[in-house]
Amino acid sequence: MGNWVVNHWFSVLFLAVWLGLNVFLFVDAFLKYETADRYYYTRKILGSTLACARASALCLNFNSMLILLPVCRSLLSFLRGTCSFCSRTLRKQLDHNLTFHKLVAYMICLHTAIHIIAHLFNFDRYSRSRQATDGSLVSILSSLSHDETKGGSWLNPIQFRNMTVEYVTFTSIAGLTGVIMTIALILMVTSATEFIRRSYFEVFWYTHHLFIFYILGLGIHGIGGIVRGQTEESINEGHPHKCAEYFEMWNNHDCRCRRPEFEGQPPESWKWILAPVILYICERILRFYRSQQKVVITKVVMHPSKVLELQMNKRGFSMEVGQYIFVNCPSISPLEWHPFTLTSAPEEDFFSIHIRAAGDWTENLIRAFEQQYSPIPRIEVDGPFGTASEDVFQYEVAVLVGAGIGVTPFASILKSIWYKFQCADHNLKTKKIYFYWICRETGAFSWFNDLLTSLEKEMEELGKVGFLNYRLFLTGWDSNIVGHAALNFDKATDILTGLKQKTSFGRPMWDNEFSTIATSHPKSVVGVFLCGPQTLAKSLRKCCHRYSSLDPRKVQFYFNKENF
Amino acid sequence: MGQIEWAMWANEQALASGLILITGGIVATAGRFTQWYFGAYSIVAGVFVCLLEYPRGKRKKGSTMERWGQKYMTSVVKLFGPLTRNYYVRAVLHLLLSVPAGFLLATILGTACLAIASGIYLLVSVPPAHRGKRTQNQTQVAKCVCGVKCAVRSVCAFHVCKWSSVSRLIDLIPSSCQALIWAVALFSRGHPHDPWL
Numbered sequence: 001m002g003n004w005v006v007n008h009w010f011s012v013l014f015l016a017v018w019l020g021l022n023v024f025l026f027v028d029a030f031l032k033y034e035t036a037d038r039y040y041y042t043r044k045i046l047g048s049t050l051a052c053a054r055a056s057a058l059c060l061n062f063n064s065m066l067i068l069l070p071v072c073r074s075l076l077s078f079l080r081g082t083c084s085f086c087s088r089t090l091r092k093q094l095d096h097n098l099t100f101h102k103l104v105a106y107m108i109c110l111h112t113a114i115h116i117i118a119h120l121f122n123f124d125r126y127s128r129s130r131q132a133t134d135g136s137l138v139s140i141l142s143s144l145s146h147d148e149t150k151g152g153s154w155l156n157p158i159q160f161r162n163m164t165v166e167y168v169t170f171t172s173i174a175g176l177t178g179v180i181m182t183i184a185l186i187l188m189v190t191s192a193t194e195f196i197r198r199s200y201f202e203v204f205w206y207t208h209h210l211f212i213f214y215i216l217g218l219g220i221h222g223i224g225g226i227v228r229g230q231t232e233e234s235i236n237e238g239h240p241h242k243c244a245e246y247f248e249m250w251n252n253h254d255c256r257c258r259r260p261e262f263e264g265q266p267p268e269s270w271k272w273i274l275a276p277v278i279l280y281i282c283e284r285i286l287r288f289y290r291s292q293q294k295v296v297i298t299k300v301v302m303h304p305s306k307v308l309e310l311q312m313n314k315r316g317f318s319m320e321v322g323q324y325i326f327v328n329c330p331s332i333s334p335l336e337w338h339p340f341t342l343t344s345a346p347e348e349d350f351f352s353i354h355i356r357a358a359g360d361w362t363e364n365l366i367r368a369f370e371q372q373y374s375p376i377p378r379i380e381v382d383g384p385f386g387t388a389s390e391d392v393f394q395y396e397v398a399v400l401v402g403a404g405i406g407v408t409p410f411a412s413i414l415k416s417i418w419y420k421f422q423c424a425d426h427n428l429k430t431k432k433i434y435f436y437w438i439c440r441e442t443g444a445f446s447w448f449n450d451l452l453t454s455l456e457k458e459m460e461e462l463g464k465v466g467f468l469n470y471r472l473f474l475t476g477w478d479s480n481i482v483g484h485a486a487l488n489f490d491k492a493t494d495i496l497t498g499l500k501q502k503t504s505f506g507r508p509m510w511d512n513e514f515s516t517i518a519t520s521h522p523k524s525v526v527g528v529f530l531c532g533p534q535t536l537a538k539s540l541r542k543c544c545h546r547y548s549s550l551d552p553r554k555v556q557f558y559f560n561k562e563n564f
Numbered sequence: 565m566g567q568i569e570w571a572m573w574a575n576e577q578a579l580a581s582g583l584i585l586i587t588g589g590i591v592a593t594a595g596r597f598t599q600w601y602f603g604a605y606s607i608v609a610g611v612f613v614c615l616l617e618y619p620r621g622k623r624k625k626g627s628t629m630e631r632w633g634q635k636y637m638t639s640v641v642k643l644f645g646p647l648t649r650n651y652y653v654r655a656v657l658h659l660l661l662s663v664p665a666g667f668l669l670a671t672i673l674g675t676a677c678l679a680i681a682s683g684i685y686l687l688v689s690v691p692p693a694h695r696g697k698r699t700q701n702q703t704q705v706a707k708c709v710c711g712v713k714c715a716v717r718s719v720c721a722f723h724v725c726k727w728s729s730v731s732r733l734i735d736l737i738p739s740s741c742q743a744l745i746w747a748v749a750l751f752s753r754g755h756p757h758d759p760w761l
Binding site for chain 1: 567570572591592597598629670
């Protein structure tokens, strides 16, 4: 428990502040509309649901302002870069941008539900008070004319007795934009569930652009001024507390109280969303501008297990270890951008990505590059964008875990280490690296083999064999492979990979690994980096908590996860 | 885009619509809005849609994540055989269910969402290679519609004549049989892949 707090205190604080602001805005707006004199007559018709609707509307404005910010990738990368003097904990929060985006979306859904239910009650009450013929206060208020020349301003948006609420909804700006916004929101949410996102990314990506309708609708939602409050002069002439009881005599000339006059509230949503919309538009323009820069493909390598390596060059491109880029291939799909981690080191004069066939787009791309006699398709690149792996060299001891294709950010790190050794860079804070690569099939090893073989040789030559400890785990093993390995037990190199380090079969026993590391480095800060599935993240996180000591001077494990 | 199984999204959309129908129905009934009985209908329709759509169908390619506890509902839904397996039937069913809820403002959102889900299911029912051309399915549907029309006309004629002549009865039999045969042919075609694990 103590370790959890140490690792997550900033997230908890941030979320508490956000929730607190939501609650504060809701309660503040609720009380304002429940007690203000301006809305005394409005409350006579509508009751507390007016305050409910307005309070949820304010929360909707607040959350709609926040929702665009976590997806401005360039802004976050910029903050990460400028914040290099900030503590590790603060920068780690930028990794959780998508989680925050989802939380804000859930809050928007909740407040949308509250807002719609409150307005359903409001419309029903307006409709009933329009139908009422008993001469009560509500019926008199409702009969205030919409015709400005008759000297009165209306309160009830339902003008005529036979007007249905459905008619008012679909003919008023607020109603129509509300319906459009809600349908857009529902479609965005149903296509953004984990299952749809992972299995059919294009459905999610294209449907999510309905947010444009949501934002536009939100901007013009309040233009009609349907929420009416009494004007200042009208209150001065006859305060509702004094005049409400004498409503039957409002028409009499000798009565001191005159008929109250109402005015609509000006729209305020646009004030909340203007700045984030401008930021997001700048973000998209920047992405577009960067994508138009020419990309030269210098080398194309087809590896076994349908893995394609592309080595490219782009003017003005500079990267850090473990960053990712977005790639677009106009000949396959003009609008789709897919993220890939860079597998080259910053010290190299090109940048490369390894693409595995895992869906429509990737399979088409690999097929397009496999054609021997047609020209190479044009590629557009946006990025690079930063993730947690940039922080690897900030830790004294780093534990890198990659599952399958998840090894790609670590390929970049290991290559970078190789170059740093060649240049004898003494600024390297990292003293030891433990690298675990967990894979299902042997074919996937081959493209990484060269790198590990050369690293092995490099370490031997420099006499720093202890710097990099790597273990390879084959989880999709069968008795044939194991039998073969057992027969060749005495050989110096592994039969599957040709490396000096033997391949292990099955999954790693994390408890053993972590306790060994904790005992070997009792006073260090250890960074654990994972690029892999959620279940593995859970077990690693648990181990990090279990083996971090409560004393901050002793061994501490910090967990970082790539979030694609 | 050709490999996208839109029916999976239609399933999520229909499930969400069911929940929205239930919520709208509860609000309308609890608030006793005008014509609140549509709200009561909406609750029932929403519950039915949720139960029908809760079991997630099996993907053609790749592994499918089952929803928690879906195996209990799957056994019930499977009992109806081709009626629930066929996406045409689902599309038409959802469209018909959504119509009555459209008369009340509180549930009109549920109507719109369910109609969208129905539209996606309808799109899925027509294979992409045959879109734009009259397919065997469409011919079957057209025949079925004709058959149903014949049957309806026969029944009307029956009522009008009120057993007045034997020749009318004899006319009634072939058209009803035709309608029945075409209905069975359409429904038993089923859907290309089995939608459950």
